[in-house]
Amino acid sequence: MIQTLDLLGSPDPRHVIDRAVEALTAGSLIALPADTSYVIAGLQSHRSAAERLRRTASPRTITCLLFGSQEAAAEHLPRTTTQSERFVRRCWPGPVVLRFVSADADATSGEDRDAAVETVSSFLVPESPVTREVIGLLPGPLAAQIPLERQAALGDPRAFAESAGAEVEVLIDGGPLTANQTPSVVDLSETSWQIAHEGAVDAATLENYACQTLLFVCTGNTCRSPMAEAIFRKLLSERLECRPEELVSRGYRVMSAGLSAAPQWPASPEANELMQKWSLSLKEHRSQPVTPALLAQADAVFTMTEQHRALILDYDANLQDRVRTLSPDGSDVSDPFGGSMQDYEECAVQIKRCLEEIVEEIASGDR
Incomplete structure (x- = not known):
């Protein structure tokens, strides 16, 4: 019994x-x-x-x-x-x-x-x-x-x-x-x-689990990191000769978040307008905060500033090998929030220059 x-x-x-x-x-x-x-x-x-x-x-x-x-x-x-x-x-x-x-x-x-x-x-x-x-x-x-x-x-x-x-x-x-x-x-x-x-x-979720996941982090997830996410999707898909929506099937998942982000905020109007000029769209973007679960999923975390990186490592020093600043030399990507369209343009140009190097690293690693 x-x-x-x-x-x-x-x-x-x-x-x-x-x-x-x-x-x-x-x-x-x-x-x-x-x-x-x-x-x-x-x-x-x-x-x-x-x-x-x-x-x-x-x-x-x-x-x-x-x-x-x-x-x-x-x-x-x-x-x-x-x-x-x-x-x-x-x-x-x-x-x-x-x-x-x-x-x-x-x-x-x-x-x-x-x-x-x-x-x-x-x-x-x-x-x-x-x-x-x-x-x-x-x-x-x-x-x-x-x-x-x-x-x-x-x-x-x-x-x-x-x-x-x-x-x-x-x-x-x-x-x-x-x-x-x-x-x-x-x-x-x-x-x-x-x-x-x-x-x-389900199969779609398992496919996401299998992907190399790249996370871009700023403060509010309404300016710098959404632009970095959109620009990176475009650059990587061009390098892989596929459409941005096919990146998951090619083994890549791209996300962004903010250390002080409130959930579900749209991208700033200036970031939206600039990305439209670059033939990109942030219309569907909604902000999300950085969470332990999000960090655990990420294979690589790219922060806009050294302070962002330090804050993440203060939370979990075990992420040392997966967190780095977007800029290879460790310099900060300045926050354009509250600034002019020229400030946003200069920020996006700096982000794009850094991302081109990251895309090349990824492509070289896949060869």
């Missing part, structure tokens, strides 16, 4: 988490909430638990390792590439399974290939706080069977436990999950990536 630990009804949720940790450490299989459904999990390093978990596998599930944080998962990844780092940084925590395809798995096909990848090289950092807290108290990751088929019962803790079979001994009842979705699965080889299963995170 399955022992139910009622997380929502418990006067002390910590007691539920401790009981789950004890059960897992002793080798029990438990059912617990993940992002898209309940899952069956056991301590990966416990031989008996791992063997019994394998017996619960089906063609409708994927076996993967669950970690409590990006950092913990990164220590166990079979390899690290620029592409895998982007997915780790942008997908997790969240409902995306990353499968690292080995050279041997690349050479096989069909069911053998799937089995090789799923049992050896699939990873997930779930968004569920309780699941991540449980994992964080264990001596190692959990191995889990993740459903890849949408069924209402998968989000109902009691119905899931009843269908799970005799191998499951403990249920963490965190209430019903209403999403009724499956995780997305991304296969990563040494040189490429592909969507193996489209689930809660």
